[in-house]
Each structure stands twice: as structure tokens, then as C-alpha cells.
Amino acid sequence: MKIAILALQGAFAEHQIVLENLGAETFLIRNREDWNLEKHALVIPGGESTAMTRIMRDLNLWEPIRSAIAEGLPVFGTCAGLIMLDDKHLGTMDITAQRNAYGRQLGSFYTEDSFEGIGMVPMTFIRAPFIERVGKEVEVLSTVAGRVVAARQKKQLVCAFHPELTPSDTRIHEYFLTLVQG
Ligand code: GLN
Secondary structure, eight states: OEEEEEOSSSSHHHHHHHHHHTTOEEEEEOSTTGGGSOOSEEEEOSSOHHHHHHHHHHTTOHHHHHHHHHTTOOEEEETHHHHHHSTTTTOOSSEEEETTTTTTTTSEEEEEEEETTTEEEEEEEESOOEEEEEOTTOEEEEEETTEEEEEEETTEEEESSOGGGSTTOOHHHHHHHHHHHO
16 A cells, blocks of 8 residues: 655654554655655645645645545644645545644644544644534534644545544554555
8 A cells, every 4th residue: 555645844753663663655745746656645745834834735746636536535733734635735535624723732732532423532732723613515524622722534544633643653653554545
């Protein structure tokens, strides 16, 4: 199984370590040519969604990535990666994200909360969004203090937090690999 990791900016290396440790083959997408390589799934990491949007457009990656996901390529978006899939960005997932949703004081925090089908998981939030609207096709997987922080629509999985930053717990990445294989 070959997993492409969008590596234009942000926390892509951490995803690569976790996925390789789980036995997946990974490679980084840094330009339009990299995107032509065979892949079974895509990871869009955390970072800065405005910067990621600009670089994806500049490198002509926006439309090929959007259409591949729309046609069924499994994708895992964390934090800024969640924002990239919402209806104001790539629009492949029927969700609306609210950026920097926890205010300055709570810009970054750690908690543990339940995740559907997994149980309690560690959650590192860094200037994170939450999901303020979910469409009918979207399954909510986790809420923290009443706010949706993880969801799935078919083979699109998003987390507002960063499971790749707590690499001793790989269950959410395993969940994604199961989705990719299923
Ligand atoms: N605040 C960032 C944004 O709006 C997301 C932060 C992150 O990915 N850790 O894009």
C-alpha cells in the first residue's frame, strides 16, 4: 500500500514516521510530478491552510488533488488538512470548518477524549479548527466539549487534532489504513 503525503509545508514528517512504523509505504508530494506516482491514499497534514492553499494552486496541484479525492482516493486530513477538505476549500467533504476556533488562550492544548470505534485517544490541538457543520453523509467520530473534532465521509477522514504528534498511540492511523484497504 502506497500512501502519498502532501509535503508543501507543515507537519508531514511526523505522519510519515507513524505510517512507516505501521508498515505502509509512503512518499512525499512536493510538486506536480510527484503527484503522478502510483498511490492508494493521501495524507494532508497540519500546517497553515492559507499557505497550503496558495502553494497548491501555484504548483497546479489543486485541481488534480481535488478531482482524485472526489473520485474516491482515500484521504486523511489533520488540522489544516481538515480545513483543506471543507466546503470553503477543496470542497470534497460536506463539512464547514471554523479556523482557529479555540481563541488565543486555548490556542494549543492537550486532552483525551473518546473516538468512535477506538475509545479514549490522546488529542493534541494546535491553533486547531473544529467542524461547525456536518452534512448528511458525514459520520461524527469525536466531539470535545460539544464540538465536532473528528469525522468521516466514506473514505475521507479528518481530525482537528494531531494524532501524528502522539506517535506512541497509532490507533487513528491504523483506522485510516483500514479505511484505505476496505
Ligand atoms: N491554524 C491553522 C489554519 O488555520 C491550522 C493549525 C494546524 O494545522 N495545526 O490553517
